[in-house]
Amino acid sequence: MATILRMTAGRLLTLVPMVLGITLFVFVLLRFSPTDPAYNALGEGASPEARAAYAAEQGLDDPLAVRYVRFLGDLVRGDLGVTAPPSRPVTDAIGTAFPLTLQLTVLGVVLGVLCALVLGVTAALFRDRWPDQAIRVVSMAGVAMPSFWLGILLIQQFAVKLGWFPTGGYTNPADSVGGWLRSLTLPAIAIAFPVGSLLARVVRTSMVEELDRDYVRTAVGGGLPPVVVIGRNVLRNALITPLTVLGLQIGYLLSGAVVVEAIFGLPGLGTLIMQGVTAGDPALVQGVVLGIALTFLVVNLLVDVLYLFANPRLRGAT
Template sequence: MIILRMLLGRVLSLVPLLLGVTLFVFVVMRFSPVDPAIAALGDSNPTEAQLDQFRSENGLLDPWPVQYGRFVWQLLHGDFGTSVITKQSVGATISTALPLTIQLTLMGLVIAVVFGLLFGVVSAIFRDRWPDQVIRIVSLAGVAAPAFWIALLLVQWLAVGQGLFPTSGYISPQDSFGGWLNSMTLPAIALAAPVAAQLTRIIRTSMVEELDKDYVRTARGGGLPPVVVVGRNVLRNALVNPLTVLGLRVGFLLGGAVVIETMFALPGMGQNMIQAVKDGDTAKVQGFVITIAAIFVLVNLVVDILYVIANPRLRSRS
């Protein structure tokens, strides 16, 4: 019942949230200095009459509330609209670009969770000793370093310097799994590094709090091996708080993918979105943003459900 109530509340709150996102993007795009008519017809040196005709045919001369209402109406019917620049369906463009962004986000998430969990546990176990000091310095540097700067260092060291990875480009896993892994490794590491550093700090703090509790001392005094105490009890209890933070970090990964995809010339949502902003393509920008926002909300809903499952005290209290 708790989970069903949470699902119902989040689904109901999803509608005004996504409408607010579309309204915000719509208003921001209206202040863009880029004229979609000029962006679409600029190569042919159009006259003012041709520009006005283009704006009239594509509804760009309609009042803002009419344009926004048209977009919302199409959205309610599962239609993201049509790009006024490329004349292609926005939904078709999203279906092509979204899989790559999801691949990059999931790969970055796995790397962040694995290294954050490993370094966080080691740092807590060796508290105030040299492994803890080294990991704390590295994690603080990772939190302070932006993903794009880490990407530049990785390209300089491993791609240009050592030639181990390509500097840009994308290979589909259907064409070559090895080539896909090679083309996605550096972008995923650059995207995951700040998140891994943050998770390391959070997991270390949660682990230290659990290790200082009475039940841990009792378990150790009873002769239980440290591996059993840490793995079965301490780690499980310590991961409740990092689990809630992980949902927010997924949003960071989705947002960071916009920059990382552009730097590595990956044809995902990020590169398409930046090009749409340059072109003043409102329909495409709104479609991309609302898709990312919906994914972010759904991921946080899943994380909240896992939090209820992992926290028996919350269930018993309710």
């Protein structure tokens, strides 16, 4: 356990330069925006004198390094600025939209992992036979299929044609759990299937490698049922590599959720960032991008910690 805690602490320390790098990149990138913050804050009717006074008051004429340090200080205090009129704190806007994106991402992870386990394990158990070949074709198609295109197909088939799900919109789970599931099922499938297809190939490869190891033949030859050997040893050991790949795919899930939200009309971070881009609101875009990037880092840290616990070699080192 001491080894795992030490390695976890090391992962936490690596987050510091990564967070600073992300904030610096986003801050500098948004400075190239042609939108004038004074114009956003004061509106179209503001005079040049009023805009100049606003820029001086907000320190917009200060050197870039000074503005970045001030930006970091505001970020530590949870101040990301205000949106374009009608003005409200960016943190409030993100706080309203983030829970929906988180719900969609978590649901997408669950569906993607279930898809990967079912397809990957089945393909490994029937390797080089027709189920394996069929799953290979399905998984390759899933990897090549963009989530936004899959979302459009799902809307056409299951919402418009069959009427099983709504074409868009969001139902709060406090109002109706069933309505909440119906409103998120299609977008969750749209972001989960490409990731699940990729993970299925990784699970299949890891399972095949484990099934060919000597301990499996020894356990089965010793009289243990194959189901017990696969469930207790093979599957657990085979999931170490897919767990690492899943951490890398979290970014795809988040980016897919942002795009799919716009297609399904969900009021999450995707819709929020589209509003910021459309309105020329750099403060809102900057806040949403930072929120997504920091969420990606935190989720990857959690996956790394799970990997440390799941890896038997690390447990043996404690």
